[in-house]
Amino acid sequence: MMSDPEPHPLRTPAASGDARLAQLRGWLSSLPPRYRLDLDTLRPASDDASFRRYFRLAGEGTGARSLIAMDAPPPMEDCRPFVHAAGALARVGMTVPRVYEADLDRGFLLLQDFGSRTYLDEILAARAAGAPADGPARIDAMYADASAALLAIQRASVPGVFPPYDRELLRRELMLFVQWYLERHRKFTPDAADSATIEKAFEALLLNNLAQPCVFVHRDFHSRNLMLLEGAASPGVLDFQDAVYGPITYDLVSLLRDAYLSWPEERVIDWAVRHWQGARAAGLPVATDFAAFYRDFEWMGLQRHLKVLGIFARLSHRDGKDRYLADLPLVLEYVLEVAKRYREFGPLARLIERVEGRERSVRYTF
Secondary structure: OOOOOOOOOOOOHHHHOOHHHHHHHHHHHOOOHHHOEEEEEEEEEEOOOOOOEEEEEEEOOOOOOEEEEEEOOOOOOOHHHHHHHHHHHHHOOOOOOOEEEEEOOOOEEEEEOOOOOEHHHHHHHHHHHOOHHHOHHHHHHHHHHHHHHHHHHHHOOOOOOOOEOOHHHHHHHHHHHHHHHHHHHOOOOOOHHHHHHHHHHHHHHHHHHHHOOEEEEOOOOOOOOEEOOOOOOOOEEOOOOOOEEEEOOHHHHHHHOEOOEOOOHHHHHHHHHHHHHHHHHOOOOOOOOHHHHHHHHHHHHHHHHHHHHHHHHHHHHOOOOHHHHHHHHHHHHHHHHHHHHOHHHHHHHHHHHHHHOOOOOOOOOO
């Protein structure tokens, strides 16, 4: 499904002491012989920010050379939202992995393998090589395909399929910034004035986010979860189990202001304009004025990136996944760029710059 960091097959379960892996191998061995699974080829397929693990193994029974086995250990993970979202998103035209077999109680799935060509890997490799694949035409085509995939599911969105992205959830996400980034990571305890600044900014964001039209929201529609598939224009989409029904600009922000990959502002605006034009042509309920749409896009992005700062800090301090700390600077720059552009968030920008030890440099655009 994603990059394969360890090309060699896994050691035997007895040697590795991995009880879950032993259970997964036992489950795979019990599946119908039509999959033609070769358990000796079982190896890690991706690295995940959750407790889920993905393994790739040879199996030609579906017409492909390999399949993906997911290990989602209860009670930390639940496969049911994944299976539900896979079916719902496939029915409205999103290219997601097919679920061939499932043991929901034990947390095992057998999935279609989308390979290892993520948008992120493809772009970074092209940049490193100075290859034409990183040229405007190639990248524009990739992002146009991703935008088209988004528009397709947004057109088909209806309430009741996914949980609502409601005020409680949006606020709980924002509080991750306070609890994990400010207090735990930066060891900064807001005083009464700081807390009032944060609350005022959060309230402005929540009012805007909740006023936006609602569609299906993937919640992590970015370069690590978009796959280039052979012979297909639409990207393969992964990591969709947390889908909700919420603000129409959310997934576009995930795509264009990616926590792992940055683009010049003028390019982001160009892609956002094209998506907005496509949304209007499709009859989606976006603002008739692009400036209003882009403001919604930016405010939604500020909510997302504050949340991401908290999540990356939590992954490090709670889960021991320190590699996400390398992505904090880009996300922090997204936060400050937007906060400095709008008067409503000037005090928040000053607070963050104080925490970061930066000089005050708030510049309002709107």
